[in-house]
Amino acid sequence: MQRPRFQDGRVLRTSDFVDEQAYHLTGHRRHNTTGHRWGVAAGLRVVLVDGDLVVEPGLAIDGYGRDVVLDSAHGLDLRGFDVRGVESVDVWVGYDRRSVPAPDDGVDLFADAAVVELSDAVDLDPRRPPGVDPADLDDPGRRPPPDDPVRRWPVYLGRITRDLTDPDAPPVVEIDRRPWIGLVGGAVETPDGTPWLTLEQGADPTLAVGLPDAAGNHPLTVSATGGVHLDAQLTVDGQLALRGGALVLDPAGPPLPVPPLDTPEWSLSHSASDVAHELRVAMPPAQPGDLPRRLVVGTWQDDEFVPRLVVDEGGTVTIAGNLVVGGRVSASSVQEAQLSEEARAYLAGLQATTLLSLFSVVDGIG
Numbered sequence: 120m121q122r123p124r125f126q127d128g129r130v131l132r133t134s135d136f137v138d139e140q141a142y143h144l145t146g147h148r149r150h151n152t153t154g155h156r157w158g159v160a161a162g163l164r165v166v167l168v169d170g171d172l173v174v175e176p177g178l179a180i181d182g183y184g185r186d187v188v189l190d191s192a193h194g195l196d197l198r199g200f201d202v203r204g205v206e207s208v209d210v211w212v213g214y215d216r217r218s219v220p221a222p223d224d225g226v227d228l229f230a231d232a233a234v235v236e237l238s239d240a241v242d243l244d245p246r247r248p249p250g251v252d253p254a255d256l257d258d259p260g261r262r263p264p265p266d267d268p269v270r271r272w273p274v275y276l277g278r279i280t281r282d283l284t285d286p287d288a289p290p291v292v293e294i295d296r297r298p299w300i301g302l303v304g305g306a307v308e309t310p311d312g313t314p315w316l317t318l319e320q321g322a323d324p325t326l327a328v329g330l331p332d333a334a335g336n337h338p339l340t341v342s343a344t345g346g347v348h349l350d351a352q353l354t355v356d357g358q359l360a361l362r363g364g365a366l367v368l369d370p371a372g373p374p375l376p377v378p379p380l381d382t383p384e385w386s387l388s389h390s391a392s393d394v395a396h397e398l399r400v401a402m403p404p405a406q407p408g409d410l411p412r413r414l415v416v417g418t419w420q421d422d423e424f425v426p427r428l429v430v431d432e433g434g435t436v437t438i439a440g441n442l443v444v445g446g447r448v449s450a451s452s453v454q455e456a457q458l459s460e461e462a463r464a465y466l467a468g469l470q471a472t473t474l475l476s477l478f479s480v481v482d483g484i485g
Contacts, residue, residue, distance in 0.1 A: 120145055141266075148184030148264040157182045158274060158298035163189060165210050165277045165292050172197070172279060172290065174210065174235055180300055181272040182251065183264040185214040189233040197237070197279070207240030207280045211248070211273035216266065236273060245275040245298045274298065370396065405432060441465055 122142035123135045151157065162177020172195040179187040189212060200208050212233050219228040243249070247256055250271045255261070259272075277294035307316040317337075319325040323344050327337040338351035368389035383403045390397045402412045416428040429437040441461055 144266065145263055151180050151184030152182065152259055152264070154303055155180065156298075156301040156303055157184070157272075158300045159276070160300045163212060163274075163276055165195075165279065165294060167289065167292070168192075171195075172292075174212065174276060179212055179233075179274045181214050181274055182248075182255065182259045183214070183270065183272050184259075185264065185266075185272075186231045187212055187214050187233045187274060188231050189235070193233075193235045195235070195237065195279070197281070200237070200239070201283065204283060205239050206283055207278055209238050209240045209243070209278050210276040211236040211238065212276055213268070213271055213273040215268050234268075240278050240280070243275075245296050248273045248275060368398070402432060 120142060121138070123138050125131075125135075157180045160178045160180055162175050163179060164175045164177070166173060166175060174189065174193045174195065176189050176191055178189070181187055195210065197208060212235050215232040215234040217230045217232045219230050221227050238249075250273060252270065255272075275297050277292055277297055279290050279292055281290045282288045305318050306314050308314055313329070314327075315329050317325075317327045317329075319327070323342050325340065325342040325345075327341075328339040329337045336350070338349065340348045340350075342348075368387070370389050370391035383401065385403060386399070386401045388399045388401070390399050400414055402414060405412050411431060413429055413431040415426045417424050417426040419425070425439070426437075427439050429439070431437075
């Protein structure tokens with residue numbers, strides 16, 4: 120890259136100013152394609168407004184690093200596709216450079232702008248748009264980025280699908296495949312040089328997330344071979360789903376360095392001591408005015424959750440069903456209670472079986 124070298128006493132020509140602008144434009148656009156990934160930066164959604172399809176204002180960076188600026192909403196006219204019976208249409212936005220005449224005797228201007236384009240929907244890779252010079256698709260930074268809009272690099276915005284047999288049906292707009300801008304690099308560091316985010320390539324691609332004050336440690340590591348490793352406290356504000364796997368609880372180790380809590384939390388843990396290993400399901404103590412606390416084990420029946428085993432905070436255990444004991448029951452105290460009809464029938468069956476066994480023994484002796 121070359122730039123003008125200004126000196127006192129030299130005559131400046133138009134070409135000198137053009138070269139100065141070209142130097143800065145080239146640097147800006149190369150940064151957009153090397154330190155960043157091209158795509159939609161903001162806005163540019165395809166939406167339905169009062170029955171009309173429009174592209175909202177926004178900004179994109181094309182594959183040459185040029186700023187694609189749509190200042191105002193742009194309406195979409197699909198009548199030409201209706202005539203040809205085309206139901207699905209792809210929407211694109213491309214770089215445009217527009218001349219802005221200067222008032223009076225000022226200097227004319229160029230403005231970075233955008234042109235919205237429509238095409239028949241086809242199977243495509245949004246990262247390899249049609250109309251781009253094949254030599255640029257894999258290496259757009261190989262030659263200086265163009266300023267002339269003739270060198271096209273459209274950015275995909277989405278697909279519109281309509282039912283031409285039902286004009287009153289609203290169109291379906293798909294924007295999930297649009298390419299977005301991103302950062303390109305191997306690491307993100309704090310001002311003091313501590314790696315905060317590292318991306319490693321090779322046989323085992325790895326993402327490691329650290330903290331500025333963690334002395335180079337990475338609490339979260341994601342690798343192709345080792346999976347996800349979390350070495351920190353995990354707080355889930357939502358639903359945690361385990362599909363196709365198991366939850367493994369190692370024995371409790373040294374406590375994590377977290378701020379002390381005023382009261383214990385609800386927890387599922389594995390505790391180990393010199394006496395035994397325990398799987399603990401623990402409830403925090405109820406505060407004055409709180410609702411009662413209880414542990415409930417149940418099943419889903421007819422789209423409703425049905426409690427089967429309930430343990431309240433006072434230690435009372437309630438079983439909604441039959442209790443089948445395949446061993447010995449020990450109790451410090453026994454209270455007489457009414458049996459359910461199912462329990463009576465079950466015990467009656469056991470008694471009948473016991474009597475039959477007794478008769479068989481007596482008959483054998485006789």
